[in-house]
Amino acid sequence: MKRIIEMIKKYPFIIVLIVILIFFTPFAIFSPGESRRRAIVLAIGLDKIEDEYEISFLTFIPKPNQEFEQSNSVVSGKGSSVSEAVLDAQLTLGKDIGLSHAKTTVVNEKMLEQDISSSLDYLSRVISLPENTVFVCTNTSAKELLMATDSLEKNIGLKLDQLISYNANDVYITDTSLEAFYKGYYSPHKSSLIGFIEHIKDDSQQAQGGESGQSSGGQGGESGQSSGGQNSGGQTEVGNSGEDSSSQSSAGSESGSADGEKLRGSLEGESQILNKADAVVLREGKKVAKLNIDNLNSINLLSEKHSLDSITVENVECECGKVVDMTFLLKNKQVAIKTVFQHGKPLFVANVLLGVQLTEIDTKGQEIKQNAQSTRITEEIAEALEIKIKDEFATMLKILRDCKADVLNVYDEFYRYNRKDFEKFLSSLADKDDYLNNITFMLNLKITQDG
Amino acid sequence: MKTISARQCGIIIFLTILANKILVLPSILYKSSNADSIFVILALFLVELLILSIFFKLKKNHPNQTFLSILQEKLGIFIAKTVIFVFLTFFLFKTMLTYSVIFVYLKDLVYQDEFGFLVVVCLIPVINHAVVVGHRAMSRTFELFYYLVVVGIVFCLVIAFFTDISMPMLFVSKPSSMFSSLWQCLFAFGDYLVLFVFIDKISFKKGEGKKIVMFALFAIILVLAIFIIFYSKYQLTSFMHNNALADLLVFSVQFNAIGRLDIVAMLTIMTLGLFQLEIFNLAFCDCFVMLFEKLSIKYAVAVFDILFVVIYLVLIAKYEVMISIATNILPYLAVLTSYLLPILFYAISFKHKSEVKDEKNY
Numbered sequence: 001m002k003r004i005i006e007m008i009k010k011y012p013f014i015i016v017l018i019v020i021l022i023f024f025t026p027f028a029i030f031s032p033g034e035s036r037r038r039a040i041v042l043a044i045g046l047d048k049i050e051d052e053y054e055i056s057f058l059t060f061i062p063k064p065n066q067e068f069e070q071s072n073s074v075v076s077g078k079g080s081s082v083s084e085a086v087l088d089a090q091l092t093l094g095k096d097i098g099l100s101h102a103k104t105t106v107v108n109e110k111m112l113e114q115d116i117s118s119s120l121d122y123l124s125r126v127i128s129l130p131e132n133t134v135f136v137c138t139n140t141s142a143k144e145l146l147m148a149t150d151s152l153e154k155n156i157g158l159k160l161d162q163l164i165s166y167n168a169n170d171v172y173i174t175d176t177s178l179e180a181f182y183k184g185y186y187s188p189h190k191s192s193l194i195g196f197i198e199h200i201k202d203d204s205q206q207a208q209g210g211e212s213g214q215s216s217g218g219q220g221g222e223s224g225q226s227s228g229g230q231n232s233g234g235q236t237e238v239g240n241s242g243e244d245s246s247s248q249s250s251a252g253s254e255s256g257s258a259d260g261e262k263l264r265g266s267l268e269g270e271s272q273i274l275n276k277a278d279a280v281v282l283r284e285g286k287k288v289a290k291l292n293i294d295n296l297n298s299i300n301l302l303s304e305k306h307s308l309d310s311i312t313v314e315n316v317e318c319e320c321g322k323v324v325d326m327t328f329l330l331k332n333k334q335v336a337i338k339t340v341f342q343h344g345k346p347l348f349v350a351n352v353l354l355g356v357q358l359t360e361i362d363t364k365g366q367e368i369k370q371n372a373q374s375t376r377i378t379e380e381i382a383e384a385l386e387i388k389i390k391d392e393f394a395t396m397l398k399i400l401r402d403c404k405a406d407v408l409n410v411y412d413e414f415y416r417y418n419r420k421d422f423e424k425f426l427s428s429l430a431d432k433d434d435y436l437n438n439i440t441f442m443l444n445l446k447i448t449q450d451g
Numbered sequence: 452m453k454t455i456s457a458r459q460c461g462i463i464i465f466l467t468i469l470a471n472k473i474l475v476l477p478s479i480l481y482k483s484s485n486a487d488s489i490f491v492i493l494a495l496f497l498v499e500l501l502i503l504s505i506f507f508k509l510k511k512n513h514p515n516q517t518f519l520s521i522l523q524e525k526l527g528i529f530i531a532k533t534v535i536f537v538f539l540t541f542f543l544f545k546t547m548l549t550y551s552v553i554f555v556y557l558k559d560l561v562y563q564d565e566f567g568f569l570v571v572v573c574l575i576p577v578i579n580h581a582v583v584v585g586h587r588a589m590s591r592t593f594e595l596f597y598y599l600v601v602v603g604i605v606f607c608l609v610i611a612f613f614t615d616i617s618m619p620m621l622f623v624s625k626p627s628s629m630f631s632s633l634w635q636c637l638f639a640f641g642d643y644l645v646l647f648v649f650i651d652k653i654s655f656k657k658g659e660g661k662k663i664v665m666f667a668l669f670a671i672i673l674v675l676a677i678f679i680i681f682y683s684k685y686q687l688t689s690f691m692h693n694n695a696l697a698d699l700l701v702f703s704v705q706f707n708a709i710g711r712l713d714i715v716a717m718l719t720i721m722t723l724g725l726f727q728l729e730i731f732n733l734a735f736c737d738c739f740v741m742l743f744e745k746l747s748i749k750y751a752v753a754v755f756d757i758l759f760v761v762i763y764l765v766l767i768a769k770y771e772v773m774i775s776i777a778t779n780i781l782p783y784l785a786v787l788t789s790y791l792l793p794i795l796f797y798a799i800s801f802k803h804k805s806e807v808k809d810e811k812n813y
Contacts, residue, residue: 016576186687
């Protein structure tokens with residue numbers, strides 16, 4: 001005993017360690033697991049029904065199983081503000097909300113009629129929604145889209161965030177995260193671009209039963225082109241039909257989860273996610289325009305990173321003299337952007353060198369014995385291709401000019417390289433926000449054959 | 452006496468230069484002077500390097516004397532003790548600010564529940580122990596973990612290049628906002644003052660001073676790199692990100708797929724934070740012992756703990772209050788300790804020079 005006391009006297013720090021151990025060991029042993037206290041949210045849906053907010057969380061339910069299947073549930077809460085709705089959802093769950101793993105934030109298109117930043121403010125600043133969450137909007141309710149994601153995963157093993165990441169990395173190129181939204185929102189031009197995921201309720205699919213999942217979503221970016229003919233006319237509004245999933249899918253209890261399964265099951269046959277790789281242009285947090293994949297490809301024309309594009313030129317004469325439709329695949333690209341002032345007027349010059357590969361020839365029933373890959377791109381074909389690209393660029397530019405949304409970051413380019421002239425130019429405008437209409441765009445294309 | 456080498460001293464200055472500058476400061480400065488804040492910190496670093504030369508001069512003239520005895524010899528006991536008291540206050544608040552910044556980072560990223568008490572109970576004894584065991588043991592530990600810290604920081608910087616970055620807009624702020632930024636960040640600087648307090652504990656041979664300068668320069672380069680890359684990455688939303696070093700790793704779609712890389716930043720910041728707290732606490736305790744010469748370091752540690760709990764946990768209580776005090780009130784203290792007093796020290800070294808000259812003439 002004497003020895004122990006002497007040792008403690010010599011090393012008093014031992015006492016501190018013992019006290020800490022005595023004090024905290026019971027806490028560590030008896031405190032419940034983190035997953036019992038905190039719900040892991042994978043995606044968030046935000047809707048506004050009249051004056052009431054509804055927030056939905058796609059939550060991961062940890063439970064032991066021998067399959068590689070992740071068990072998720074959609075839980076929602078309502079309130080007059082976003083914070084109240086979150087609190088309501090927490091009450092339903094019986095857990096706190098943990099947003100660290102939330103990779104997707106979906107909002108209803110209708111919410112974008114007003115400045116969305118005020119609704120997102122609470123989520124990102126107070127309850128730490130990561131800014132790298134991909135920000136998308138949908139045509140129907142965000143809650144239903146989240147519910148439909150489950151069938152997507154069950155049927156084809158594709159997760160919503162994978163689908164959206166694919167869009168973000170390969171289709172939009174321009175970052176579409178919440179961070180990018182805020183960057184655009186706080187910039188002088190106040191414009192940003194977010195993804196759009198179409199959610200449809202297909203009656204014909206409903207009749208066929210559970211097969212809908214196989215046709216939903218999995219087509220990725222390219223499916224958007226083939227299914228481009230589908231428009232919102234074919235959609236039917238999926239109402240809440242009085243079913244409050246928040247009460248049915250309360251993941252805190254086993255019975256709640258079972259009800260949640262039932263609800264998802266009923267939706268499987270009638271709900272689809274259609275990824276056409278569309279995007280929505282926001283200005284001051286409000287939706288001002290919707291862009292299709294062609295518009296996006298035109299925006300991405302100015303980005304060297306983007307190469308997922310195929311261009312079809314109709315009615316061109318090939319080497320053999322016959323008129324055909326030709327499809328080209330973009331293989332490589334070099335872009336040089338220059339901003340200059342000529343006689344006091346701003347000129348945005350984009351020099352783009354495109355390396356394309358002819359991948360397909362639609363002979364329109366004519367007999368042509370020619371391999372697409374060995375066909376030479378003649379001057380005439382290149383010219384037709386150039387006209388097509390320039391037309392699409394002009395269409396995209398018109399949309400942006402009409403809504404005064406600078407998602408091309410023209411403002412930054414001029415401000416960075418011609419600051420004085422640009423400030424002078426802006427001050428000369430009656431409406432400073434309308435600068436896109438007063439800038440001349442020059443697109444110089446050089447098309448070469450690749451491969 | 453157990454002294455520390457030039458290399459260990461360099462590591463101490465390296466660690467202190469990084470204190471309070473790599474988490475919340477870039478965000479605070481961006482609010483007032485955008486990316487031009489880089490010029491503000493660059494200017495302050497240049498001044499610090501000049502003041503570092505005063506330390507070398509003082510050390511050269513008084514190689515074995517304690518800080519108190521140097522001051523006492525030149526300025527008398529009253530002024531000497533007053534200066535030491537000012538330093539003591541400076542290091543007390545430095546510790547509080549460092550703790551506050553690290554605590555909020557951990558709270559945000561690791562454990563979102565309120566756990567202030569838990570951190571104090573676990574952290575304070577470790578810091579106290581480091582102080583009690585002394586300068587040499589502490590600096591050896593720093594030496595051991597130095598490369599780990601450097602690798603952690605460099606890793607964060609390198610990973611940031613895998614995301615979209617573009618040069619931030621410079622020269623957009625007015626001089627008034629630059630001065631406002633400068634004032635706000637004054638208290639985050641002046642960390643090299645620990646060297647004045649440890650002056651008698653450092654032993655280095657002729658020419659080894661360069662080593663210390665190299666460590667200081669390396670730390671300055673790292674801080675500048677963090678500022679530049681952080682502003683390049685976040686640009687207009689820099690004000691929204693309060694954990695600069697950690698935020699360089701996150702918010703990238705690509706890296707989310709690999710996993711949570713922010714564990715690297717977390718470990719680096721935790722190690723750095725612990726070491727910085729130990730250094731500032733040791734500086735406080737050294738000042739206390741100089742002020743009350745009859746009391747041992749254990750009393751200094753006890754007084755620090757009481758002051759910390761009473762002032763920080765009871766009176767200040769909130770991070771926002773601490774940041775507000777650090778950016779509005781404490782800059783006055785920083786001006787006094789980091790800039791006015793070093794001028795006084797310079798005068799002392801000058802006085803010493805003239806005295807030596809007089810002796811030679813005699």
